[in-house]
Amino acid sequence: xxxxxxxxxxxxxxxxxFAISLASAKMTVKFSAMTPPxxxxxxxxxxxxxxxxxxxxxxxxxxxxLSNQLGDYVTVYDELIxxxxxxxxxxxxxxxxxxxxxxxxxxMTTDYKQNIDFYAKGNWLFTKFEQINNVxxxxxxxxxxxxxxxxxxxxxxxxxxxxxxKQNILIRVPGMEIAKTIMEGMGYxxxxxxxxxxxxxxxxxxxDGWYGGTPTINYLAFRDAIKYYYQLNIYNExxxxxxxxxxxxxxxxxxxxxxxxxxxxAQKEAFETCEAAxxxxxxxxxxxxxxxxxxxxxxxLAPMADYIRKNTWPKLAKMIGEDLFEELKENLGIK
Numbered sequence: 175x176x177x178x179x180x181x182x183x184x185x186x187x188x189x190x191x192f193a194i195s196l197a198s199a200k201m202t203v204k205f206s207a208m209t210p211p212x213x214x215x216x217x218x219x220x221x222x223x224x225x226x227x228x229x230x231x232x233x234x235x236x237x238x239x240l241s242n243q244l245g246d247y248v249t250v251y252d253e254l255i256x257x258x259x260x261x262x263x264x265x266x267x268x269x270x271x272x273x274x275x276x277x278x279x280x281x282m283t284t285d286y287k288q289n290i291d292f293y294a295k296g297n298w299l300f301t302k303f304e305q306i307n308n309v310x311x312x313x314x315x316x317x318x319x320x321x322x323x324x325x326x327x328x329x330x331x332x333x334x335x336x337x338x339x340k341q342n343i344l345i346r347v348p349g350m351e352i353a354k355t356i357m358e359g360m361g362y363x364x365x366x367x368x369x370x371x372x373x374x375x376x377x378x379x380x381x382d383g384w385y386g387g388t389p390t391i392n393y394l395a396f397r398d399a400i401k402y403y404y405q406l407n408i409y410n411e412x413x414x415x416x417x418x419x420x421x422x423x424x425x426x427x428x429x430x431x432x433x434x435x436x437x438x439x440a441q442k443e444a445f446e447t448c449e450a451a452x453x454x455x456x457x458x459x460x461x462x463x464x465x466x467x468x469x470x471x472x473x474x475l476a477p478m479a480d481y482i483r484k485n486t487w488p489k490l491a492k493m494i495g496e497d498l499f500e501e502l503k504e505n506l507g508i509k
Contacts (some may be wrong), residue, residue, distance in 0.1 A: 201424070203236040206244040206253075206262040208413070213394055214451055215318050215413065216240060218440040219263055222415075225436040230429060236261070246369055248349075255311040257420030263318055266414050268350050273306050275352040275494050280408045280486070281479040282506055284472065286322070286449040289410050293317045293445065295438065298505040302498075303414070313422040316437040318444045320411035321452040326392040326400040326465075327383030328376055334404050335474065337361055337481045346372055346381035351493055356408070357385050359486035360478075373399055387411075389455035397463030405456065405469045406478070415440070483508065 205223060209215045223236035244250055247264035254262055268275045276299070283289050292299055295316065304314045325334075331341035337360045345362040347353035354364045362385075367375045375381045376399035383400065388411045392403055415437045422430065459465040491499035503509065 200232065201234050201421075203234060203260040203421070204244065205236050205238045206242075206250045206259055206264065207238060207240050208242055208247060208264055209320075209391075210241050210394060213390065214447070215263065215320060215444070218318060218444060222436040222440050225439075226432055229432045229436075234429065242369070251312075251416075254416055254418045257311075257418045259418065260421040261415075261417045263413050263415050265348075268352070270310060271306060272493050273495055273498055274303075275350065275490070276302070276498060276502060277412055277414075278350070278352050278356075278409060279490060279494075279502065280356050281482050282502065282508075283410055284322070284407045284475065284479060286445075289319065289448075290445045293319070293410075293412060293441070295441075298501070302501070307414075307416065308419070311419045313417040313419050315415040315417055315433060316441040318413045318415060318440060319448045320390055320413065321388040321448040322405070322407040323386065323388050323409050323411045324392075324406040325383055325385060325404045325408075326376075326387050326396055327402045327404065328379075328400055329382045330402055331362075331404075334406070334468070335470070335478055337478055337485075344382045346375055346384040346386075348386055352490060353385060355489050355493070356482070356486060359482060359489070372396075376400060389452045389459065392465070393455040393459045393463055397459060397465055400465055402466050402468070403456070403459055405452070405467070407470075407475055 203226075205219065207216060207219050209219070219238055223238050226234055226236050244259055245253065248267040248269060250259055250262045250264050251267050251270075253259040266274050266277050283292050291297060294300060300314070300317070307314050325345070327343065329343055331343050333339040334341070339361050341361040343362050345357045345364050346367045347357055347364045348369070349366050354366070357364050365381055367381055372381075372384060373396060376384065376396065384396070385408075387396065389403065389405065392400065417433070425433070456467050456469065460467050487499070
């Protein structure tokens with residue numbers, strides 16, 4: 175009886191240890207996202223998670239945290255470097271390297287089809303972002319896009335298409351010098367307000383409007399706080415699919431391929447459907463949100479784009495780095 179009892183105990187211990195080893199072999203990925211549940215980008219992120227979970231047969235468990243639950247994009251970027259967050263789809267902060275602001279240069283692209291190629295893997299911007307982020311401990315997997323950005327305002331500007339005019343509007347900008355310089359270059363006064371406080375800032379008049387939003391997010395998050403939306407195509411709202419190098423280096427080649435395939439499919443879908451999404455949410459703002467929407471042709475916007483390139487770009491080049499900015503201009507074919 176004693177020997178049998180010891181055998182049972184030994185077997186129980188072995189089974190327990192085996193179960194523990196299986197559990198520890200499974201890896202959990204905290205995937206931080208900025209978008210709310212009803213945002214198109216959220217669906218793509220959830221599809222990425224499902225694809226990875228299915229293709230790895232449960233060896234990797236991707237858990238998605240929406241609406242900045244794990245912190246704003248600055249916090250999440252830092253946590254990616256530390257490895258405490260494994261994956262994210264976020265705006266890119268510039269506090270660690272001014273070169274990262276290259277993503278926010280206004281009017282470097284103004285066309286949906288142009289963006290498909292410009293942000294593609296293997297092309298200049300993607301490769302440059304890989305290089306800059308890798309030395310910081312972050313693996314670049316791809317980009318998502320929320321469409322082309324404009325201005326969501328509670329007041330009407332004086333002459334929205336004339337960047338030489340004083341607009342008499344106080345615009346909220348994120349805590350980046352580049353955003354402040356862009357808006358001031360278009361005739362606006364600026365105030366820096368954290369993202370979490372933006373809605374109340376618009377409601378209480380701390381800011382008359384905001385820079386940094388597309389039709390989708392203006393409708394989903396701010397339609398009750400703005401009265402006017404101007405589709406100026408100032409920039410492409412690109413979010414970065416990023417992973418901590420500390421986690422990336424734990425993956426097998428097969429697992430890495432699964433992540434890359436999932437993100438590539440999401441990027442393709444995002445860039446191919448964002449024009450239709452912009453149109454859909456512009457209509458929703460008008461029909462359901464009570465927001466007065468202003469849209470313009472490429473010809474309407476060309477003088478503003480030319481003015482900003484001539485007068486604001488040299489200031490941005492000094493922030494970002496003259497050599498890098500020259501590379502950008504050369505890649506865009508802009509002198």
